[in-house]
Amino acid sequence: MEFSKIQELVARHGTPVLFLSESRLRDGYRNLKAALPGVDLYYAVKSNATREIVSILNTEDAFFDVCTNGEIDILKSCDITADRCIHTHPIKRDSDIRYAVEYGKPWFVADNEDELYKFIPYKDKLRLLIRMSIQNPGCLVNLSAKFGVVPEKTWDLIIKAHDLGLNVGGISFHAGSQNESPLKYIEALEYCRDICKKAALKGINIEVIDIGGGFPINYLTPVLPMAQFCQPIVDYLDRYFSSYRIIAEPGRVLSGPTMTLATKVMGRSLRNERWWYYLDEGVYGSFSGKMYDHADYPMFLERTGERFNSVLAGPTCDSIDVLYENISLPLLEIGEMLIFESMGAYTTASASNFNGFPKAKIVVVD
Amino acid sequence: MNSLIKFTTESGSSLWIKNLIHGMSGLTIRAKHAVFCDSSPFQKIEVFDTYSFGMVMCLGGTVVLTEYDSDIYHEMMTHPVMLMMKKPQRICIIGGGDGGCLREVLKHDTVSSVVIVEIDKMVTDTVKRFFSDLSKGFDDPRAQVVYDDGYNYLKSNMDKFDVIIVDSYDPGGPVGSLETADFYSIVAQRLADDGIVVFQTYSPTVNGEFLRNTYRSASALFQKTKPYICSMHSFPEGICSFLACAKNGNVFENFEKSRYESIAECCNYYNDDVHTGAFLLPQHIKRLLRS
Secondary structure (H helix, E strand, C coil), X not given: CCHHHHHHHHHHHCCCEEEEEHHHHHHHHHHHHHHCCCCEEEEEHHHCCCHHHHHHHHHCCCEEEECCHHHHHHHHHCXXXXXXXXXXXXXXXXXXXXXXXXXXXXXXXXXXXXXXXXXXXXXXXXXXXXXXXXCCCCCCECCCCCCCXXXXXXXXXXXXXXXXXXXXXXXXXXXXXXXXCXXXXXXXXXXXXXXXXXXXXXXXXXCEEECCCCCCCCCCCCCCCHHHHHHHHHXXXXXXXXXXXXXXXXXXXXXXXXXXXXXXXXEEEEECCEEEEEECCCCCCCCHHHHHCCCCCCEECCCCCCEEEEEEECCCCCCCCEEEEEEEEECCCCCCEEEECCCCCCCHHHCXXXXXXXXXXXXXXX | CCCEEECCCCCCCXXXXXXXXXXXXXXXXXXXXXXXXXXXXXXXXXXXXXXXXXXXXXXXXXXXXXXXXXXXHHHHHHHHHHHHCCCCCEEEEEECCCCHHHHHHCCCCCCCEEEEEECCHHHHXXXXXXXXXXXXXXXXXXXXXXXXXXXXXXXXXXXXXXXXXXXXXXXXCCCHHHHCHHHHHHHHHHEEEEEEXXXXXXXXXXXXXXXXXXXXXXXXXXXXXXXXXXXXXXXCCCEEXXXXXXXXXXXXXXXXXXXXXXXXXXXXXXXXXXXXXXXXXXXXXXXXXXX
C-alpha cells in the first residue's frame, strides 16, 4: 500500500488500525490453490477469525477448519454449512462435540484413546481423522509437541477406533508452522503410505489425507515461492495418493500477508542514551504474535536520516510490552506513523484489551 | 523422481515418458498415447502404448515394465536360481504381480506350486488386460495369488519354499517392509534348507548402497550370497543387479544341464553362457560389496 494512501485512511480511522486487503487475500488463496492442484483448502479460522476474511474466502469456495463453538458461530454467521468444514481440535468436551454434530455431520480429529470414547454416542453422525505427530523442532512453532499420536502408534489408534465402531476416514498431520522446506511433509506422507497400505489390506476405508498447514510466508526472511515449495509434495501425492482426497489447513499463508498495521508514536523518552518510543500498539494488541507466534514483522517508515539506537515499546504499563530493543532508527516525532506488514496471522486473533487499550480497528481495503 | 512431460512436436505424438535418475539424467520413451490411468490405494498405475518399447507400465510414475525388454528381467530373475537347484518344487514370489516371474518359473516342470504375494490387485488386473502374454501363468492350476503384504504373508504362514523370489520394483515402492533386516530374517526362516532366495537389488551404480546393504544383511543370515547382473534397456541406469542367497552354499556349484536344454528353447535372453557371465562382476561392484 502507498504511504500516502495509508495516511489518508489513518486520518479517517485513527490508529492503531489494521488494513485488511481483499485482493491480497484472494490472490493468496488462488496462488496456494494453483500450487496445490486438486487439494481442498480448509482455512484455519484460528489464525484470524475476522468475519470479513471468512466471508471473502467463502466466495472463493474455500473450506474451513474450526476448533471451537465460537469458530463454528462465525461460520454460521456467514451462512457456511457444516459440509464445508472440519473440526480439528484434538481435545473436546461432550458439549463441544454435540454442538458441532448439531451444526452438521462434521469430520473430527482425535489423537488418543480417551478421546475416541467421547465419540461413541455420536458414532453414526461423524467421521474421524486420526492425527499423527511429526516432530519438527526446527520450525517456528512445533505443533506436534502438544498434540498428535506418534507415527508408530497411529495404526494402533486407527484399529482401536475401528473396533469401537467409529468411522475412521483419514489421517492428518501437522508438519510444523512456517516450514522452511517441504521435506517434513514428505516424511509424514511416507508414514501415511505405510498406514494406508495396512488399512487397504484390512478393508478400512481411508479416504482423506490431511496435510495440515505450515506453509511459509515472508516475514523478515524471504521464503521459497509457494509453487516451488509445494512441487515435491504435489509430485509425491500424485505418485501414491491419487486415489485419496487430499485436504490442507492453511492459516498463516492465507491470513498473514493480508493485513497491514498502522501505529503511531504516542510518546518518546531518551533513557540511558537510547530513544524509547511508545507506540499505540503493543504485545497485548496486534503484536501478540511476537509473544505467542514468535513472528517478526517487516517495518516501514517514511522518515530517513541519521539513525540512533532505539527501543520500540507498546502502550501498556507492563514492562514486558516491548517490541524491539536496540534497533537503529531515525529520530521519530510524536504522532509519527509506523507501518508493519504481514500482520494478519495470529495477531488480532490473540490480541486483548488489557489495560483498557481496545484492539486495533480492522478496515477492509481493496 | 520420474514424471510425465507433454510438449508439442511437429508431427506424431507429443507424449514422453521420462524415467529419470535423481532428476539429472535418464531415459525418455515416446508414447503414442496413454491407454490406462487409474489409482489404487497404493499407487498410481499407468499404461502407455509406445513407439519403441511396446506397452509400458508405470507404477507411481516409475517405468516398471515394458513389452520390449521385460523378458530379460524375468528370465534373469528366475532361471539362474531355478537351474542351480536340483528339484525346485515349491516357489514363492513376493511382489511380481505382473506375472512375469510366474510365467518363467512355470516353464520348469519340477514346479508343483507357486504362491504369488502381491499387495496391489489393480496391478495384476491391469497386466492381465494389457500384457496378456506376460500374465498367462495366472491360469495355470499350480499358481495361487494372495493379495497381501509379502512381509505379513511370510510372517504368518509357516510353509517352507524351495525358491523365494523377491520381485519388488523400486526402493520407493509400495511395500517399505520388504527392505528391513527383519524381512530378510523371515525370508531365511521360510526357505528350505537347500533352497535359494533371490532379491532384485536395483542398479548397482545408482542404488549401490541398497545392493551393499542387502548384501550385508543377507550375508549375516545365509551361508553364501551371490550377486549377479544383467543389462536392462528400460532401466535408466541400463543395468540391474540381483542377489541370490542360500543356506547351503554348495547349491551354487550346481547347474542342471539336463533341465537347461528345454528351458533355453523358450528363452529370449537367458542361456548357459549368459548364466556364467552374469556372475562375473566388474571391479567397482566387487569394491562396493567389500566396502
